[in-house]
Amino acid sequence: MPGPDRALRAALDISRVLGDSRVITDPDQLERFGGDESEEPPRVPDAAILPRTASEAARCLSIASEHGVPVTPRAGGTGKTGGAVPVEGGLVLACEKMNRIKEIDAGDLVAVVEPGVILADLHCAVEDQGLFYPPDPASLDSCCLGGNVAENAGGPRAFKYGVTGHYVLRLDVALPSGAILRCGHRPVKGVAGYDLAGLFTGSEGTLGLFTEITLRLIPRPRQVSTVLALFPGLADAGRGIQAVLAAGLVPRVLEIMDRECVDTVRDGGVPLPPGIEALVLTELDGSEAAVAGDLERAGETLTRAGAQDVLVATGTVERDRLWRARRELSEALRSRKAHKISDDVAVPRSRLVAVLERIESIGLAHGLVSATYGHAGDGNLHVTFLWDDPGLEAGAAAAREEVMRLALEMDGTVSGEHGIGSVNRRYLEMELGREAMALTRGLKKLLDPASILNPGKIL
Amino acid sequence: MPGPDRALRAALDISRVLGDSRVITDPDQLERFGGDESEEPPRVPDAAILPRTASEAARCLSIASEHGVPVTPRAGGTGKTGGAVPVEGGLVLACEKMNRIKEIDAGDLVAVVEPGVILADLHCAVEDQGLFYPPDPASLDSCCLGGNVAENAGGPRAFKYGVTGHYVLRLDVALPSGAILRCGHRPVKGVAGYDLAGLFTGSEGTLGLFTEITLRLIPRPRQVSTVLALFPGLADAGRGIQAVLAAGLVPRVLEIMDRECVDTVRDGGVPLPPGIEALVLTELDGSEAAVAGDLERAGETLTRAGAQDVLVATGTVERDRLWRARRELSEALRSRKAHKISDDVAVPRSRLVAVLERIESIGLAHGLVSATYGHAGDGNLHVTFLWDDPGLEAGAAAAREEVMRLALEMDGTVSGEHGIGSVNRRYLEMELGREAMALTRGLKKLLDPASILNPGKIL
Numbered sequence: 001m002p003g004p005d006r007a008l009r010a011a012l013d014i015s016r017v018l019g020d021s022r023v024i025t026d027p028d029q030l031e032r033f034g035g036d037e038s039e040e041p042p043r044v045p046d047a048a049i050l051p052r053t054a055s056e057a058a059r060c061l062s063i064a065s066e067h068g069v070p071v072t073p074r075a076g077g078t079g080k081t082g083g084a085v086p087v088e089g090g091l092v093l094a095c096e097k098m099n100r101i102k103e104i105d106a107g108d109l110v111a112v113v114e115p116g117v118i119l120a121d122l123h124c125a126v127e128d129q130g131l132f133y134p135p136d137p138a139s140l141d142s143c144c145l146g147g148n149v150a151e152n153a154g155g156p157r158a159f160k161y162g163v164t165g166h167y168v169l170r171l172d173v174a175l176p177s178g179a180i181l182r183c184g185h186r187p188v189k190g191v192a193g194y195d196l197a198g199l200f201t202g203s204e205g206t207l208g209l210f211t212e213i214t215l216r217l218i219p220r221p222r223q224v225s226t227v228l229a230l231f232p233g234l235a236d237a238g239r240g241i242q243a244v245l246a247a248g249l250v251p252r253v254l255e256i257m258d259r260e261c262v263d264t265v266r267d268g269g270v271p272l273p274p275g276i277e278a279l280v281l282t283e284l285d286g287s288e289a290a291v292a293g294d295l296e297r298a299g300e301t302l303t304r305a306g307a308q309d310v311l312v313a314t315g316t317v318e319r320d321r322l323w324r325a326r327r328e329l330s331e332a333l334r335s336r337k338a339h340k341i342s343d344d345v346a347v348p349r350s351r352l353v354a355v356l357e358r359i360e361s362i363g364l365a366h367g368l369v370s371a372t373y374g375h376a377g378d379g380n381l382h383v384t385f386l387w388d389d390p391g392l393e394a395g396a397a398a399a400r401e402e403v404m405r406l407a408l409e410m411d412g413t414v415s416g417e418h419g420i421g422s423v424n425r426r427y428l429e430m431e432l433g434r435e436a437m438a439l440t441r442g443l444k445k446l447l448d449p450a451s452i453l454n455p456g457k458i459l
Numbered sequence: 460m461p462g463p464d465r466a467l468r469a470a471l472d473i474s475r476v477l478g479d480s481r482v483i484t485d486p487d488q489l490e491r492f493g494g495d496e497s498e499e500p501p502r503v504p505d506a507a508i509l510p511r512t513a514s515e516a517a518r519c520l521s522i523a524s525e526h527g528v529p530v531t532p533r534a535g536g537t538g539k540t541g542g543a544v545p546v547e548g549g550l551v552l553a554c555e556k557m558n559r560i561k562e563i564d565a566g567d568l569v570a571v572v573e574p575g576v577i578l579a580d581l582h583c584a585v586e587d588q589g590l591f592y593p594p595d596p597a598s599l600d601s602c603c604l605g606g607n608v609a610e611n612a613g614g615p616r617a618f619k620y621g622v623t624g625h626y627v628l629r630l631d632v633a634l635p636s637g638a639i640l641r642c643g644h645r646p647v648k649g650v651a652g653y654d655l656a657g658l659f660t661g662s663e664g665t666l667g668l669f670t671e672i673t674l675r676l677i678p679r680p681r682q683v684s685t686v687l688a689l690f691p692g693l694a695d696a697g698r699g700i701q702a703v704l705a706a707g708l709v710p711r712v713l714e715i716m717d718r719e720c721v722d723t724v725r726d727g728g729v730p731l732p733p734g735i736e737a738l739v740l741t742e743l744d745g746s747e748a749a750v751a752g753d754l755e756r757a758g759e760t761l762t763r764a765g766a767q768d769v770l771v772a773t774g775t776v777e778r779d780r781l782w783r784a785r786r787e788l789s790e791a792l793r794s795r796k797a798h799k800i801s802d803d804v805a806v807p808r809s810r811l812v813a814v815l816e817r818i819e820s821i822g823l824a825h826g827l828v829s830a831t832y833g834h835a836g837d838g839n840l841h842v843t844f845l846w847d848d849p850g851l852e853a854g855a856a857a858a859r860e861e862v863m864r865l866a867l868e869m870d871g872t873v874s875g876e877h878g879i880g881s882v883n884r885r886y887l888e889m890e891l892g893r894e895a896m897a898l899t900r901g902l903k904k905l906l907d908p909a910s911i912l913n914p915g916k917i918l
Contacts, residue, residue, distance in 0.1 A: 107701065107809030130707060152650050163648060165657075166625060181894040187805035187838045189622060190872035191611050191661050192879060192890050193899050193917060198624075198657035202650050219707035242566065248589060248678035290749030346646035350566030379646045413649035420651060431651050435640040440652050442905045447898070458652060 062178025115146025521637025574605025
């Protein structure tokens with residue numbers, strides 16, 4: 001691992017290109033570049049670099065390469081698996097000054113953005129034009145498109161609309177060599193050569209640095225309705241989800257929350273009656289006529305599956321409060337106990353009830369409070385364990401490992417949407433096996449032969 | 460290029476594993492393994508191999524590698540760019556005996572198939588269970604899933620539902636080493652490591668051979684309506700397409716056909732009034748209520764855009780006749796003149812009218828009949844030039860090159876869904892540029908270092 005001296009020499013060379021004001025080496029100012037929203041302990045980098053343009057970003061990479069200094073790309077810093085933490089020190093290359101929405105083209109149904117654009121800003125900008133960009137990770141008010149593409153971010157609406165990767169049309173990528181590669185295409189279809197844009201999507205900043213992102217848009221659905229179904233038990237709620245799937249409904253959102261989450265949401269100000277052990281939150285969108293019909297079917301289906309009550313959030317205020325509570329759930333859970341760990345396994349949908357029950361008993365066996373919520377329609381669960389007693393830490397780690405093994409045993413994955421980063425590295429080989437690991441290493445070596453890009457992540 | 464002797468020695472070794480009956484060396488029997496539906500001249504391979512299982516397929520690859528013999532994977536042989544033509548001889552590895560639908564799981568919304576399953580058979584099997592697999596290339600009655608994944612096949616329904624790659628969850632891939640790599644995931648979401656399944660999808664048999672494919676399914680839409688709008692001119696029809704897009708409608712199909720195609724369809728038995736110069740074919744699906752509402756809006760929108768008449772195909776017979784005519788268009792056009800070349804450029808949707816007009820004048824300038832049809836909602840056009848006089852061949856080649864350049868000039872792509880294969884190789888670098896070409900070569904070398912897999916394709 002190269003020492004800070006080498007990093008500072010690289011930073012000095014970079015300041016000759018960018019000017020001093022965009023090369024940060026003051027330790028106080030550097031602190032905010034050290035962490036993300038994962039359990040990975042923050043590490044303050046040796047310097048942070050703030051390019052404004054693609055060619056500046058590319059030049060920074062080539063200088064870092066010359067010096068053999070690690071570069072950790074940083075977008076919103078809201079990742080859940082350590083992707084933005086410079087675990088080996090060196091430079092953080094932050095895209096906060098590359099934050100322009102360059103183009104929204106309603107005719108082409110395309111948006112072109114720089115990597116530092118905040119997701120919610122893009123949502124607003126396209127929706128103003130009657131357009132829609134579906135991906136909606138919970139951090140949407142602070143996460144950036146560059147990070148979304150790097151992590152192939154999901155979110156509740158992935159159930160109907162798919163994840164970030166389904167919307168990436170074209171990427172400009174700065175490579176460690178300092179070259180800028182353009183891949184993908186502006187038209188919605190294109191099969192000229194290998195899917196290079198797909199290879200970079202979800203590569204967690206380990207293969208290249210995005211400098212421009214072209215995204216597919218769709219027309220904004222004319223109507224949305226939010227439905228909250230209250231269940232007396234978690235397994236009932238799981239069966240409710242499966243009943244909605246079996247009914248052939250395609251809501252845009254199909255979320256579950258267990259008892260601990262229900263209590264947390266209630267404490268956060270959403271009025272919920274007592275005796276509720278699980279919630280199913282669903283959203284239906286489309287034309288007015290389609291939503292009206294689906295709403296009725298969803299209500300009937302959830303009631304038949306055992307929902308105690310099915311509430312329709314009619315007003316925007318009601319809907320916003322519900323969604324704010326859902327989005328803040330991860331942080332709100334953190335404040336309920338001294339310690340928290342979480343992951344986001346995904347399992348085949350038919351295994352949902354079985355997995356939910358197993359997770360509860362894994363938590364119980366280790367004396368932990370478990371709080372599970374997530375995108376149940378996709379089988380993607382955010383499994384959280386909470387505890388106060390420091391003596392339970394080893395048990396929590398064991399519980400987490402059991403959840404990961406459970407997911408794989410159920411033919412699932414260790415990460416539905418948060419990625420591997422540094423936090424989940426030990427589980428990657430368990431999932432991929434030898435051949436896929438070898439190919440993963442080969443790809444990293446092909447694109448980043450000196451391993452300067454986000455070292456310590458994925459591999 | 461290794462000679463037939465070496466290929467025959469490899470075939471002999473393979474026959475020791477598979478038995479003689481599944482290693483074909485008789486020239487008469489070999490003929491059907493030599494061509495596809497492109498302009499690439501067929502070439503009869505030295506031998507054809509018919510494995511039944513993944514491990515047999517992998518073993519065949521490793522034997523071919525030992526002998527340094529080219530292997531051209533073959534699924535339905537319906538490709539449009541020479542992907543299945545063994546241009547360097549050697550072995551054809553056909554998957555016709557790997558044709559089992561292994562699983563359709565309505566709970567998980569997943570199908571698991573072998574590469575030799577015919578697409579229409581999968582459509583029937585999943586639709587029988589109330590499920591839906593959207594991709595629908597015109598060759599659906601004879602193309603196979605292995606080829607669909609290799610080419611990342613599209614089809615009319617891609618407008619709403621996306622292309623094959625949007626449905627590939629997991630792939631088992633036999634590598635030249637003889638190893639079998641499993642990549643992707645059964646749950647609908649998964650971000651553990653790089654998107655390896657995405658890398659193989661659309662790689663045209665140049666990186667590995669699929670032995671098992673896990674596909675995402677969705678609920679079958681409850682209602683479908685087909686609408687045919689008749690236009691007096693091509694530009695009007697193009698504006699009709701744009702009006703539908705601008706109205707925020709998301710039909711599952713939004714196709715265009717120009718005058719020559721109209722005549723061909725009419726000659727094929729679809730009754731169309733005179734004076735029609737272009738058709739827009741659209742399909743709306745969803746719940747009964749949604750389709751009824753959208754149908755009305757689509758009709759109004761197309762009429763306002765200048766459609767002379769808007770017909771709704773109400774019965775199945777009417778719908779099937781219309782679609783059969785559309786699917787047979789490529790072949791029907793071939794019989795109208797002695798010679799035909801076609802490609803499938805895609806352009807940003809807003810450029811549609813401009814591109815349609817330019818294509819017509821390019822054809823005229825070279826004395827060719829032009830026939831353009833395709834997935835206009837996606838900007839993906841099948842541009843066809845027809846001629847009788849052999850002296851026009853050079854002009855046709857020039858016209859084609861002009862169309863390719865036009866697509867790139869419009870920020871489009873040289874192939875929306877047919878791929879590069881051998882036929883479009885010369886246009887790939889024009890589109891990708893130096894960096895993306897270098898990465899493409901690097902990926903090929905990483906996965907197929909001896910270049911035995913489908914040589915002469917893409918690169």
